[in-house]
Amino acid sequence: MSFPWSYSVLGLVPGLILTVVVAALVLYTSLIVWEFCLLHPDVKDVCDIGKILFWGKNWAWYLTAAMFLLNNTFIQVYDTPPNELHRMLTARQGFHCLVGSKYLNTISNHGMCTIGFSAILAVVSFFCSLPRTFSTLAKVATASALFTFVSVILATVFAIIEEHPNGYDGTPPKVLIVPAVGTGFVAGMNAFMNISYTFIGQITIPSFIAEMKDPRDFPKALWAVTIAEVVVFSVVGAVIYSQTGTNHITAPAFGSLGSEIYKKAAFSFMIPTMIFLGVLYASVSARFVYFNIFTGTRHHGNHTLVGWASWTAILAATWIVAFIIAEVIPFFSDLLSLMGSVFDSFFGFIFWGTAYIRMRRAEYGPGFWRARGWRGVLGIVMNLALILIGLVFLTGGTYVSTSNYCCSTQVF
Template sequence: MTAEEFHPKTPDSKLKREDSYRDGHGDIENFGDLVAAERENEIKYRTCSWQKTAALLFSEYICLAILSFPWSFSVLGLVPGVLVTLAVAGTVLYTSLVLWRFCLQHPNILDVCDIGQKLFWGSPVAYEITSVFFILNNTFIQALHVLVGAELLNTLTNSPTCTIVFSAVTVVLCFFISLPRTLAQLSHLGIISAVTMGIAVILAMVFAGIQDHPFGYIPGQEPIVTVIPVKGTTYVMGMSAFLNITYTFVGQITLPSFIAEMKDPRDFPKALWAVTIAEVIVFTLCGALMYHWIGNQYMIAPAFGSLTILYKKIAFSFAIPTILFLGALYSSVTSRYIFFRIFRNSPHRHSNTVIGWATWAGIVGSTWILAFIIAEIIPFFSDMLSLMSSLFDCWFGFIFWGMAYLTLYPGHLKWSGTWRTLETIFNIFLIALGVYILAAGTYTSIQSIIDSYAKNLYGSAFSCASNAI
């Protein structure tokens, strides 16, 4: 299927005119003009092939969150777990293709903030609100990787070193990985990240199958595996498991930034299909097989914690590149947005100047300092991350792309024919689903925070206590 088949026809010639919000190119007819405009620049941004874009996508999706799928399956049951995984994967694939079609129609889009402005009738307020959501979402993901980096070092070393020190070490390493100015330069590290994380997941599945018993095994109490949710599963537990799967798949917030650095964005579906097929296979197998061998009562998230000590350390060690690189990728995407706003039409934006590089390094460093503070100051960070995901992913995973579809087919076009009508109804459903996730996810996260406080499960801010699994 070609890009032209995806590209909607519209009688309104105004839809062919692209308004430039920040890059100063004026009216642009196609991406070739944008690539040509960079020809004389020292730093060229639109250089990613679809293979390099695929490497970035694989590094984003083949991540540590895969090891939380067995926990979701243990709550939902084996069959609902598989069905939810397939349904969410298909939905994210579809909405990502809608996003791509929207970017093709608006070549000047640099990131999701531009899309937010276009969807809300060019409103500068919508642009700024989307920007705040964009930066907070990415920074919280960076903070997660700060904590996970400390968790990994604590797990592997069993050292008395203060966890804050391990967090700081993670921040420093991620800062240097984040320094390249273009995503094409990061894509090579993305390949290493995806491959090593794939090895970690495979080892975790193998070790779960060959170990005599899961970690924490109580003699006589064999692992319990159920096809459907166990009796007594609460709404909060079920929603938490569903949202855990959903939030792992929802990564569309970075896709406009990836597409904006492609030489030929028409090739984006090749990368998207490749990573989606891999996702479905790996996520489903990891969730189902590890749940089958570990069972309900011994399940820990991430599932590395359900392995015996030696197996846990071996498998977890292969996640090091992913923990460092994926945090750096989100820092790079955020820094790119801020850098482009500062140097809208300045030579520093695309030249190797001292001011340009100093500003870039300062922005990158600031994102990591903020991520470090967030990671250390919030004792209920995991639940806080779920709350932020509920507030943001409902927009960036569902609502935006339902709206984008309705924008692509204005007026009577959205009802032209049976298939188009059904597709329109589906996109209206996606918007409603996003609103539901906003409400249900927020409620679930807040209730989880309340319940955990009642059980005294939270530590203190800037704690030296080990967070090893």
């Protein structure tokens, strides 16, 4: 629901092209992750991959683990509250405890303070995180995806049938086919990162593959998800943007709906997703800690009192820490944007370009790009480009995040 805003900055045509390009890059890198996991069946999570990629050094494992846990914890409770445009632009797009609390606060006409609602959602999410296998979470994920689909379709239909968008002042929607003259680097990079953050999620793939009955089936799900994402994101983004235009768009686009009834009806279907996405990252983090404590013991794969008590305690700790961080740090969304730029540069691009090079070198030798002919040349060029894109994320994203923080501080 933030894609319409991205299209308003980038222009409709470049925005749609970038949507397809980013989706293709994430699909390609996800296939690299899958191939790497098949070659290394002992891999349990992205931290094991980090250690293998960087010459089996323990420091690589610990550094990857730190980024892995911080990434999951920071987006576990908070992504971006609705109707806070500046904060929405650079953060990941999702709906977890804090955004859920703001929604409940609005829908109940401020029946309780936001922190109270946030605490309630954190407790609910904690209990939803208790299943120790992804097979149980998969059922919740299916329901979450269905409700999210209903939400965005409702918002799209409402945008079409409404006579005027929110804030209509008699000026018809202004739809840009290409970026407006004078669009700066910070605005353009914000919009590009907004699209990219929505797709990037390779950090969890090794954990999923480790639990699959047959990991060779993973590409089927990956292709299905990617095609569905491109179709839904592009259609919803383009249609809503065409109805609201640059002059009436908000991020997320729920705020562009003129009717409060339409707005609340569409956004209400996001409630399961508010809970599930936080649950997913909490579960991945807890599994990482739990497995590293109990691998090789009878508590690992059995229902024991010690195992369940430890699992519950680990989950509780992750939710408590995430809740405290989200509520205590006053510049949390800006910090999240900065960390997203740093983490996604590695977990979205740099790791997987490096993984491809390491796999092909091990298979064909130091001159693998020559030994494989045109495929080798194309492969090395593409994966060096992936690493370069990651470096652009790391430098450009950091610059944009710090620029936005400075601007928000000056405005305040």
